[in-house]
Amino acid sequence: MIPVAIAALVVWLITVGVGSYMVRLWLGNGGLTRDSSHFPPARVFTHLGLAVAGLIVWILHLATGLTLLAWIAFADLVLVALLGGLLVNRWRVDGRAAMADPGASRPDLAEQHISRPPVVLHGVLASATLILVLLAALGVGT
Numbered sequence: 515m516i517p518v519a520i521a522a523l524v525v526w527l528i529t530v531g532v533g534s535y536m537v538r539l540w541l542g543n544g545g546l547t548r549d550s551s552h553f554p555p556a557r558v559f560t561h562l563g564l565a566v567a568g569l570i571v572w573i574l575h576l577a578t579g580l581t582l583l584a585w586i587a588f589a590d591l592v593l594v595a596l597l598g599g600l601l602v603n604r605w606r607v608d609g610r611a612a613m614a615d616p617g618a619s620r621p622d623l624a625e626q627h628i629s630r631p632p633v634v635l636h637g638v639l640a641s642a643t644l645i646l647v648l649l650a651a652l653g654v655g656t
Contacts, residue, residue, distance in 0.1 A: 518655030529636060532639060541624075552608055561597040564594045572584070584647065585651050595640060598640060605628065
């Protein structure tokens with residue numbers, strides 16, 4: 515049986531991988547250009563940076579066994595999730611507007627080049643990561 519803390523690490527790594535893929539798509543389609551995206555770059559990179567920072571804290575928790583580090587990683591993930599929720603909401607609103615009137619003259623937004631499957635997968639994996647980290651911080655499955 516895999517300990518919950520190790521499962522959290524594996525799921526977190528996969529989540530970061532899917533998120534990095536989406537950032538690459540966003541950047542490759544002009545995400546940093548003001549007219550090409552409704553995503554504030556600071557929000558995108560804060561979301562990514564906090565996710566990676568939390569992952570590093572989680573690895574330190576695994577290496578040292580310090581429970582405080584587990585709780586810091588969990589708090590970090592809550593912030594990451596809040597930022598991610600803001601991003602996915604903007605992605606959803608713009609996507610629905612584009613689908614409602616496909617002939618309308620709209621800018622080609624970088625984030626609309628990110629299809630639904632990676633967004634959904636990232637959200638499911640992120641939710642699983644948050645739950646697994648919480649369970650591990652609580653000492654479940656050790």
